[in-house]
Amino acid sequence: xxxxxxxxxxxxxSAEHDVSILTGLQAxxxxxxxxxxxxxxxxxxxxxxxxxxxxLEAAAxxxxxxRGGEPLRLALGSEGGFLASSRMGRPRPLALDVVVxxxxxxxxxxxxxxxxxxxxxxxxxxxxxxxxxxxxxxxAFAGLVAAAGLPALPRAAxxxxxxxxxxxxxxxxxRFGGSSIGVEVVEDIDTAKARLQANPHLRRGxxxxxxxxxxxxxxxxxxxxxxLSFSAVERPLRSGTGSEILGYADKxxxxxxxxxxxxxxxAELPADxxxxxRRAAGVVADLGxxxxxxxxxxxxxxxxVFVNEVNTIPGSLARYLWVDPAVSFGDLLDxxxxxxxxxxxxxxxxxxxxxxxxxxxxxxxxKLA
Numbered sequence: 056x057x058x059x060x061x062x063x064x065x066x067x068x069s070a071e072h073d074v075s076i077l078t079g080l081q082a083x084x085x086x087x088x089x090x091x092x093x094x095x096x097x098x099x100x101x102x103x104x105x106x107x108x109x110x111l112e113a114a115a116x117x118x119x120x121x122r123g124g125e126p127l128r129l130a131l132g133s134e135g136g137f138l139a140s141s142r143m144g145r146p147r148p149l150a151l152d153v154v155v156x157x158x159x160x161x162x163x164x165x166x167x168x169x170x171x172x173x174x175x176x177x178x179x180x181x182x183x184x185x186x187x188x189x190x191x192x193x194x195a196f197a198g199l200v201a202a203a204g205l206p207a208l209p210r211a212a213x214x215x216x217x218x219x220x221x222x223x224x225x226x227x228x229x230r231f232g233g234s235s236i237g238v239e240v241v242e243d244i245d246t247a248k249a250r251l252q253a254n255p256h257l258r259r260g261x262x263x264x265x266x267x268x269x270x271x272x273x274x275x276x277x278x279x280x281x282x283l284s285f286s287a288v289e290r291p292l293r294s295g296t297g298s299e300i301l302g303y304a305d306k307x308x309x310x311x312x313x314x315x316x317x318x319x320x321x322a323e324l325p326a327d328x329x330x331x332x333r334r335a336a337g338v339v340a341d342l343g344x345x346x347x348x349x350x351x352x353x354x355x356x357x358x359x360v361f362v363n364e365v366n367t368i369p370g371s372l373a374r375y376l377w378v379d380p381a382v383s384f385g386d387l388l389d390x391x392x393x394x395x396x397x398x399x400x401x402x403x404x405x406x407x408x409x410x411x412x413x414x415x416x417x418x419x420x421x422k423l424a
Contacts, residue, residue, distance in 0.1 A: 059150040061091055061392065062137075063109070064179075066098040066116075067168070069161025070236045070256065076116050078371050079157035083109035085384050086155075094151070096137065097124065098158060104129060104137065106149065135175030153395040154179040155388065156368060160233045164368045165191040173401030180391040181347040182367035183400040189343055190367040193230050193262045199342055200362045205335050207362045208354065213261040215248055221265055223247075230260035233366070240266050270354040270361070273322060273332060276369070276376035277340050277349045278387075280394035285333050286376035290322035321379055325357075332360045339365060346400060347391055348373050 063086065065079025066072055079095065086093045087109045095107040097120065105124030115121040127137045127149065138146035154172065156179050162168055166188035172179045182190060189195055197210040211219040213227060227247050229237045237256025241247045244263075251257050276286030324332075336351045343365060350369035354361045366373075372391075374384045 059152040060094045061086055062094050062096050062151045062154045063157060064096040064098060064154050064163070064168075065157040066100070067158045067161050067163040068098075068100055068102050069159065069163060071160035071233050072100055073116075074370055075157055075159040075163065077113060078159065080109075080111065080113060081371060081374075081384075082155055082157055082388060086388055089385055094149075096127070096154065097121075098163065106137075106139065129171060129175060131171065131174040133176070136177055151177065153392050155391060155395075156181040157372065159368055159370065160191075160236075165231060169400060173403070178395045178399055180395045181400075182349070183344065183346055186344050186346060187367050190349075190365045191231050193228060193232075193364060194260075196343075196364060197262070200339070203338055203342055205338060205362050206360060208264050208267075210262050210264040213247055213251065213257075213263040215251060219244060219263050224266040225263045226266045227254070227257070228262050228264075229256045230262050232256055267354075267356075269356045271356075272363075273324070273353040273355050273360065274350050274376070275332060275336050275353070276373040277336055277345055277351055278382075278390065279340070279346050279348075280390050280398070283337065283340060284380070285336060286373065286382075287321040287379040288324060288329055288332060289376055290319040292317040292319060318375075320376070324355075328355065328358065328360060335360065335362055343367075346398075347394065348387060350376070 063079050063083040065075045067075060069075065083093050083095050093109040095109050095111070097105050097107050097116070099105070099120050103120070104127040105120055106127055107121060107124050111121055125139055127139055128146065130136060130138050137149040137151065139149055141147040154177055156163065156168065158164060158168060164187055166184040169179070169182065169184035169187050173184060181187070189199065194210065194212055197207065200207045209221050212230070213219065223244060224240060224242045225244065225247050227239045227241055227250050237254055239250060239254065241250065247263055251261060272291045274289050274291065278284045332353055335353070339345070339351050339362060340349070345365070345367065348369070350366040350373045352363040352366065354363050372387065374387055377387065
């Protein structure tokens with residue numbers, strides 16, 4: 056541990072920008088409550104960074120960057136990190152112990168930010184660059200689940216001309232995105248394909264899977280440190296919006312991110328269903344090399360469970376799920392910090408690049424002739 060402050064990163068150019076702010080402020084407030092020195096790293100919708108105190112409320116961000124923010128620049132390389140301007144004209148490095156990554160969706164959760172932190176030498180919580188990229192790609196994740204022999208509904212890429220191989224009705228989802236934004240239920244494949252142009256969240260790619268009215272959602276939290284462990288299983292409840300699926304409003308209208316959403320926790324499940332869900336969650340955690348705290352989402356009819364997707368930086372950091380066994384938010388954050396310090400996410404090495412190939416290469420011009 057160092058005397059440098061802990062940073063909490065949130066926001067970003069993502070459709071989940073606002074929810075990320077809520078998660079980040081919750082984490083910053085809890086860390087500050089325990090007497091730690093904390094700085095907030097706000098990532099604006101346009102991609103700019105600034106440092107802010109941890110005492111702000113959500114309303115301060117409604118119009119964009121709050122007043123008093125200190126502009127920052129993220130630099131890569133051996134002397135990389137967050138840099139602030141100084142009176143002497145030279146950038147001033149912002150000394151940080153660990154960055155708690157609370158950036159949901161977009162480049163904060165797809166491996167982009169993780170890769171930048173790795174190249175800048177910044178220690179951070181949450182998934183690695185590879186784990187984040189896998190979790191964000193619903194098609195790649197479905198392929199991994201299928202290869203592992205885990206129970207799952209069929210899922211296929213949705214393209215203007217391609218076939219999907221199973222009958223409707225369908226759920227159409229962004230291939231790269233969170234668990235609720237841009238998700239739609241449609242009756243037939245022609246309608247599904249028409250949504251590719253009408254739904255802006257599907258522009259980078261879309262997946263489609265069968266919609267079954269008999270299935271409901273089940274979620275479990277997974278922690279990777281100090282040892283792999285699982286939370287109680289929750290059954291999220293719809294808030295009476297009339298939607299056929301658990302949507303954005305069901306999860307976030309309460310004002311505290313996922314922490315205020317209606318739920319049955321622990322979910323009332325047959326013992327064998329709960330055991331199978333945890334078994335499958337353990338396989339997903341191992342294959343996806345999950346790090347930090349994640350949430351694995353399932354579908355169930357009360358008798359069988361189907362792996363749906365993984366959220367590698369879940370809303371409110373899934374703090375509300377840890378009721379059995381009980382884990383306080385402070386302890387959850389402590390373990391995230393400890394893992395970031397003792398098991399860094401990225402490590403690059405030039406071992407093996409000893410110059411042998413270069414010495415025997417000869418003239419490049421001759422090879423291009």
